[in-house]
Amino acid sequence: MDxxxxxxxxxxxxxxxxxxxxxLSGPGVRQTLTYLKDIIPELNIHSVSSGTQAxxxxxxxxxxxxxxxxxxxxxxxxxxxxxxxLHLMGYSIPQNRTLSLEALQKHxxxxxxxxxxxxxxxxxxxxxxxxxxxxxxxxxxxxxxxKVVIKSKLFDGELNYGEIVLPGKSTKEILLSxxxxxPSMANNELSGPVVTIALAEAIKKMKDREYTYRILFLPETxxxxxYISKHLDHLKQNLKAxxxxxxxxxxxxxxxxxxxxxxxxxxxxxxxTLKHHTEKYTHYSFLERGSDERQFCSPGVDLPVCSIxxxxxxxxxxxxxxxxDLSFITEKGLAGSYRALLSAIQILxxxxxxxxxxSCEPQLGKRGLxxxxxxxxxDYSQVRRMTNLLAYADGTKDLIDLADKIxxxxxxxxxxxxxxxxxxxxxxxx
Numbered sequence: 001m002d003x004x005x006x007x008x009x010x011x012x013x014x015x016x017x018x019x020x021x022x023x024l025s026g027p028g029v030r031q032t033l034t035y036l037k038d039i040i041p042e043l044n045i046h047s048v049s050s051g052t053q054a055x056x057x058x059x060x061x062x063x064x065x066x067x068x069x070x071x072x073x074x075x076x077x078x079x080x081x082x083x084x085x086l087h088l089m090g091y092s093i094p095q096n097r098t099l100s101l102e103a104l105q106k107h108x109x110x111x112x113x114x115x116x117x118x119x120x121x122x123x124x125x126x127x128x129x130x131x132x133x134x135x136x137x138x139x140x141x142x143x144x145x146x147k148v149v150i151k152s153k154l155f156d157g158e159l160n161y162g163e164i165v166l167p168g169k170s171t172k173e174i175l176l177s178x179x180x181x182x183p184s185m186a187n188n189e190l191s192g193p194v195v196t197i198a199l200a201e202a203i204k205k206m207k208d209r210e211y212t213y214r215i216l217f218l219p220e221t222x223x224x225x226x227y228i229s230k231h232l233d234h235l236k237q238n239l240k241a242x243x244x245x246x247x248x249x250x251x252x253x254x255x256x257x258x259x260x261x262x263x264x265x266x267x268x269x270x271x272x273t274l275k276h277h278t279e280k281y282t283h284y285s286f287l288e289r290g291s292d293e294r295q296f297c298s299p300g301v302d303l304p305v306c307s308i309x310x311x312x313x314x315x316x317x318x319x320x321x322x323x324x325d326l327s328f329i330t331e332k333g334l335a336g337s338y339r340a341l342l343s344a345i346q347i348l349x350x351x352x353x354x355x356x357x358x359s360c361e362p363q364l365g366k367r368g369l370x371x372x373x374x375x376x377x378x379d380y381s382q383v384r385r386m387t388n389l390l391a392y393a394d395g396t397k398d399l400i401d402l403a404d405k406i407x408x409x410x411x412x413x414x415x416x417x418x419x420x421x422x423x424x425x426x427x428x429x430x
Contacts, residue, residue, distance in 0.1 A: 109121045191249030
């Protein structure tokens with residue numbers, strides 16, 4: 001895909017997915033996964049039955065919502081689910097009743113400090129119901145009878161998730177995981193899937209992939225718990241590095257949240273990539289976790305998974321509100337995240353330990369790698385990069401270590417590595 005056009009493509013996909021009402025389960029998740037499968041046919045949609053045990057958790061009932069609204073005393077329809085799917089508390093149970101304003105207030109949610117935002121509220125594991133509205137709307141409610149209608153169903157159904165496996169030369173794997181369980185929010189929800197599916201397109205086109213790529217589209221928390229419960233032994237044996245892809249659509253900041261291990265290969269490549277990708281980024285510790293890194297890094301699982309993000313979840317005021325809309329993400333923001341993650345993947349593909357094949361300094365000239373005429377007016381910067389790389393390629397440092405040592409971007413060194421390997425001056429250590 002054209003890198004100059006990638007931001008536009010991802011933004012258009014986010015726009016098409018935005019209206020869908022996603023939750024932990026139900027038709028919205030399946031509709032989203034089907035949309036992604038149309039882009040990458042290799043995406044397999046799996047189902048897990050309600051009641052399935054996964055470690056300490058149980059897959060909840062499936063939720064189906066047809067409509068929901070409140071009729072105010074003056075006959076006005078308010079909190080209309082069909083107008084904005086954030087108006088309804090996720091997993092609300094069916095209702096058809098009339099309440100006083102005082103009784104209704106116990107089931108209303110708003111944010112006084114953000115009077116124009118509709119909050120995102122759920123009750124997945126305890127049966128409840130509620131409506132969300134702006135605080136400005138809430139303060140204008142008048143005494144009287146309010147008719148509450150929620151046309152929903154909770155039933156023993158299934159939880160769905162998507163999985164793409166793109167084989168490489170090695171059975172060792174790189175993981176990308178994102179989630180598909182939030183309704184109409186742009187940065188917190190849709191930026192992750194649209195960037196991840198674009199990365200899957202790029203990985204699919206890579207010739208001679210070194211690693212196998214496992215790319216997941218899960219309901220957050222319960223989806224990753226279920227997936228890990230089914231694949232833990234395989235992941236522990238094969239996973240080299242993994243990334244949670246979330247909140248990657250805005251332009252305010254870059255962020256990195258380290259794995260619980262703190263020094264995994266995923267952490268190493270994330271730090272190096274961001275150092276050379278952006279002027280500054282915020283480093284968050286695992287104590288500030290909040291997405292599926294909690295599951296992939298939990299004790300007993302201990303997988304090398306970290307997060308490369310833009311504005312981290314929970315740090316921007318629009319988070320989990322209606323203000324996280326399509327105006328909050330941008331083509332440029334999405335494209336920047338895509339390039340950062342793709343850079344990390346490309347570095348991992350070439351992150352071998354390299355060793356120079358000669359003793360003492362090699363003669364570059366006879367290999368066409370050094371100017372035949374010594375002239376101090378020439379630009380020797382490329383030669384200097386080459387000799388610096390050879391000077392430290394002693395068989396103990398991988399590509400990232402070499403790049404850090406000589407203050408270069410590992411990504412920029414890849415063509416130079418290829419040249420030196422082709423000339424017989426470097427060998428890749430298995």
